[in-house]
Amino acid sequence: PWSRGLMMLWAGVYVSLCLFLPCVVHGEKVLVFPMEGSHWVNMKILIEQLHSRGHEITVVRSNDSWYIKENSLLYTSITVNFPSGFDENLISDYVSKLLEIQRQGKSAWMRFNFEIENTQTGLEIHRKCSQMVQGLMEDEIKMKFIRDSKFDLILTDPVIPTGVIMAHYLGLPLVYNVRWATLGEAHLSFAPSPLSYIPLTGTMFSDKMSFFERVVNVLVYAVGYMQISYCVSPYQGLIEKYVGPDEDYFSIFLKADIWLMRVDFVFEFPRPTMPNVVYMGGFQCKPAKPLPQHLEDFVQSSGEHGVIIMSLGTLIGSLPHDLSEEIAAAFAKLPQKVIWRYTGDKPSTLGNNTLLVEWMPQNDLLGHPKTKVFVAHGGTNGIQEAIYHGVPILGIPLVFDQPDNLFRIDERQAGKTVDIFTMNRDTFYESLQEVLYEPTYRNNMQRLSRLHRDTPVNPLDNAIFWIEFVMRHKGAAHLRTESYKMPWYSYHSVDVILFLGVVCFLTFICILTTYYQHKCLKLQTKKEK
Template sequence: MNFRGMVRAPSVPALGLLALLSFLSSEPVQAGKVLVMPVDGSHWLSMKILVEELSLRGHEMVVLVPETSFLIRASANYTTKSFRVPYTIAELNANLDHIKKTAFEKPPQMTDIFVNLGNLMQFTNMQVKGCEGLLYDESLMKSLRETGFDVMLTDPFLPCGTILADSFSLPAIYFLRGIPCRLDESAAQCPSPPSFVPRFFTGYSDKMTFPQRARNTLMTIFEMFLCRKLFASADELASRYLQKDTTYKELLGHAAVWLLRYDFTFELPKPQMPNMVHIGGINCAKRGPLTKELEEFANGSGEHGFVVFTLGSMVSQLPEAKAREFFEAFRQIPQRVLWRYTGPVPENAPKNVKLMKWLPQNDLLGHPKVKAFITHGGSHGIYEGICNGVPMVMLPLFGDQGDNAQRLVARGVAEALSIFDVTAEKLLVALRKVLNDKSYKEKMSELSAIHRDRPIEPLDLAVFWTEFVMRHKGADHLRSAAHELNWIQYHSLDVIGFLILILVTVIFVIVKSCMFCFRKCFRKNQKKKKE
């Protein structure tokens, strides 16, 4: 850019400063009642930020919590209502352990998609059973119904909130990164051409070769069957409980607003619908100070700085042999390492490594001395990396993490490794690249600057749309008429068939007429010849 110089001009928000001040002093905000049906684990950690913010703004927040919950706890900021589920925390853990085992102990291969699917189906079915515990808890349901909520805020990764919203006739706000097999996009009637929108588990970018596009198209067809299978138990519960013939996808289609936890610094540009709002990076909104102990560790890392290493909220251990590889690699770098790890520690563990049960990930990534982030590639960690401009080494475990890693590697801000065959050597190569090759940090700083350059903060946007839906009892003006079309109508297959039929008929009639005329003429000529 050719700048004439630095001129002080009012910022965009400043344009409305006077209006804002008068707004603050005069206009009261109406407090509503929000029913919240979260999904446990890291999903809850980002939704909690919105729940607490809405509570701060005077809204009554009621959060439904299964008895066996990993991370959803009571708080002074919101009311929790607990419901019984037909499984124990041990059973949940066993389910999770099985998923982890798949990642750690099997080489990545083509059939992973079926393994992933099987694991996911088992998890979803378990959670749908849990949902039954809530829906058929009559006294709890009665008390909820009588509360008279204004809106349902839910994570549609699991179907319970959606069924509840329909049962209570509440407008629903969906808070999500995405639903397996793109059920969110198809429910929202959002076009998603397979020619430039890669499907999950393919690891493709938006620039595909012909074979990749062909496989992506096949994956699209496969997804349709996948969805049906994956959410069969949800469809069954919805139809049974709501006493109408419906599917989870159909219920999802009634969404008022989709609050999507991504933006296009991470996700690839693709078509959107008017009721989709991007709140990627909402989990970076709140950054706290570090404890004295962590502050000292970080500051004491000197010029080399330090590395943060976590594998997400659900994975704090590694098979012993694998853990040893990590310790071995960390021994050979001059950086300090902060690692969330609760497994066995070898006797000669390197001194530059500090192990912790839990890490304040976002607070640490915001520290000026942080140099790299080793992560499994969950969307939360990724955004904390992007917000703070920290290049990454990624070890995707399951779900969307493989695709996530691919996206960041393609942007030149991360290196990816397979957790199955990671060795100290491989880790060192990747880590040294990210630490020493300046391009990773530069590209990440650029990406971070673009991500943070936005007209309104994601948390404010999420609050705005939740309140909008309460104020207007939905967001009907954003609802596409495509919801009234079936699959054939949506893609105009009936119209195309009809037009082809007309075209063929017209061609047929013309050809027949020509042939008729030709024969007539030909016969006449023959007759003449004979005569």
């Protein structure tokens, strides 16, 4: 009958629409407080994905921003007319000072100077950042725009606390894109972290520590806590003014709904965690795309020997000239071709086999079948990309968390680390030869690659799901522990242990007293008889 035919026609139209029309997504509004450098590279990937799903993105940036552009097709920007403290010159000078201190040689005095420089620069950065936060809060036009926009969520990198303070001021759900935060390594801030098997950054210990290593671990924790408390002190006045007089930075920091953690336990040591942590380590990794033609020609010219690539990340384009000369001389002795991301003066020892570039498609080069070794400084992004593509690493750690990151690769025998401050061209060449021709390194890294890829959900899709989950449900308080409200002695059950100790002591005293009373009574009875 004609009615059945009409129903079939409508069914066909419906199926066609479902198959061929793009999915309609109800777009929400996301306010983003990012961080500069490689942190922005990570955040931008999340922004791109959220934008592709129909969400409106607004990014807050400072007027000295060097990575985060004011104009973009992905987002609307709000530029705060105050420096953030993370301007390019300050960070470049800071890193140069740290490198110069380390070149003095390993000693207690060197370590003391290193920590003093970290603390002083950290305080300077946070003072400037607190001024930027205050400048934004007191800018009536920008704050009116932010309030009127009725954002559904704040997404922030909590290395700087602008987004943290603003989320609590506006009463908005808060999601972190995090590995490092103002309070240090993110896990240590909120997850159970027994110092008996959770090594602190800077110790270069594994999760199997000796007694004296555990002593050092505890001391590093104590010193780090004092440094952090000192550096975040400029924010306390802002928090009391805009969030509440009874609040402090440590407590509001721990109220985030979801922590998107840039960690993969293929790389990290096992540790306790919490239900509102979403692990997305390697979310920026993807299959390699074809190289630009000039790079492809250079790579193919390597023949059977293959290619080595070298990059020192976003903050360090070049090394001190004498170190660059040694590295270039070692590269010149190799039959392999070398692609080196380098922005300094051309080393005089540079060989014909080495191509210097100001920028390289790192992920695509790591995924090329002719790439044999990745010479890297140990940044998290580079290590995760190397793991994804199964390329062994020759590490030359410089500053921050880089030595610890590369130590984890060493522990898994997927690479080798050299001390850049004591090496010369011969030791660097020998280390390269070892990583190139000892199959253990490549085999172990490829094993890590298989483990990393064998997941039920793509890390980026998982991260986006949880961001949208928080927007759909106006938060995720049911996943958040309230332990941050407890004083330290309650959190560690010190009060309970003391109470039970006192009870046991009093019980013992009572038993002892009763025993002596009973004994004395028996003696008195004997005397009376």
